[in-house]
Amino acid sequence: MKPEKPKQLFLIGIFLAILLAEGVTHTTMDLMKNQRPVAADLFLQVPSQENLRNYEENLEEGSWLVQNLRPVMQVLRFAVLGDLGKKAVAGREGWLFYDLGIQYLTERSQPVRPGESTPDEVVEAIVSFRDRLAERGIHLLVVPAPGKASVYPEMLTARALNLDHPVNVRTLQLLEQLENEAIELVNLFDLYQSEKNKDSISGPNNLYLIQDTHWSPKGMEMAAEKVANRLQELGWVEKGNTDYGLKEVPLSRHGDVIRMTQIPGIDDWYEPETIQASQVVRKESGEIYADDPHSEILVLGDSFLRIYEHDEPGSGGFVAHLARDLGKPLTSIINDGGASTLVRQELYRKPEMLA
Structure with missing residues (x-):
């Protein structure tokens, strides 16, 4: 010994x-x-x-060591094990998912940490916002954008194929709470599930991008049309007379999930995703869509509104397509990841937008 x-x-x-x-x-x-x-x-x-x-x-x-060794280890782990790191998860057939979106669907409810809101507090905040707007004669329509994994769980894992129950139970419970409080909302989960039932095969009609967290042009356009129809059904908005057309713009891009990995040279491992976007233009002049700060309709949102609108091709996102469906220009406040707080703070600093 x-x-x-x-x-x-x-x-x-x-x-x-x-x-x-x-x-x-x-x-x-x-x-x-x-x-x-x-x-x-x-x-x-x-x-x-x-x-x-x-x-x-x-x-x-x-850490100096971490900053210098991490890129090397990231490349090695990806090349040998296919590990995309903390923020990304590889699914089936080349699909990529945001890790936090998966955690939200799969993990059990955890105790609320300091600074976080409970579902009841979320509902209370939305009801309060609705009531304060109503005092000024303004209507509120809530449109939750579904997470990619909640729409395509079967592209994350084959175990989700032919599921007979939804995976986003907590979100559906929240929507039910909002409906019980008479909050007007558009349920895109039902819309997308109905569309998937018509075309369940992964392909050009996908409602979400394969390499990105956001919806595809088709998914976005369906959402805009649904919202436009709902606004008119409620009698809140009348169809305008501005005639908008579409200009097809092919795009080739790497998705945000790939960028999130921060793995050096990862773009070389993935072919860019090719998609067909539609830019909204005025038919009589060919000018691309632009917001009107004096519009009666204000759209608030996060990166789901930014994609195709502020990114390529420009004026081809949710706001522009909603304007086309309504036949009139809109105004908008968009902030990546800050729709629940930062957008409302900006709105507070610009009260003239609610005049």
Whole structure:
């Protein structure tokens, strides 16, 4: 047994050196930059789960070793194991999904963390927003954009083929709560499921992009048409007389899920997705669609409204197609990932948009 002890001590020493190397390197780099070492945060903050989590994230993001070794390890893990990292999941037939969207569907409900809202609080906020708008004679129509994995779970895993129940139960419960509060909404989940029942084969009629988190031009155009019809059914909007046409624009692009991986050179591993978008133009002049700040209709949204509208081809997204279906220009506030908060904050700073 004695000959084994030096070997064990040597291995323990190597292991401890590896553990200490990161801390020593990080502290040295901080001091060389005349910055306070990140490790000092452990002693300057009250110990809590949130502070420890933030410390761990800051340590990882600011680590010199991590920043220099991560790209190499990402490429190796992807090339050998097909691992796309924390934010992306590879599905079937080349489909890519956003990890958080899958977690929302598959994980059990967790205790609400500080700063997060419960479903009841979400409903209360929407009801309050609706009521405050109603005081000014303004109607509110809520249009939740389905997550890609909730529409195409079978492209994530073959185990979801021929499911006889929805996978987005919590979202459907939230929609039911909103309906019970007399919130007017458009249920795109039902619309897309009905369309999928007509054409269940993955192909050019997909409602979502294969490499992206967002809807395809077809899925977006269906949503715009549904919303336009609902606005007119409610009697809130009359059809306008602006005659818009469509200009077909072919696009070739890598999706946002690929960019999320941050794997160096990953674009070379995936062919860009080819899609056919439609730019909205005025028939009489050929001018591309543009918002009218004085429009009676204000559209608020996130990146689902940005795609094709502010991105290529431009004036070819949800807002432009909704304007075409209604025969009149609209006005909009769009903010990536900030539709629930940042958009309303911008609206608060621009009260003239509700005049």
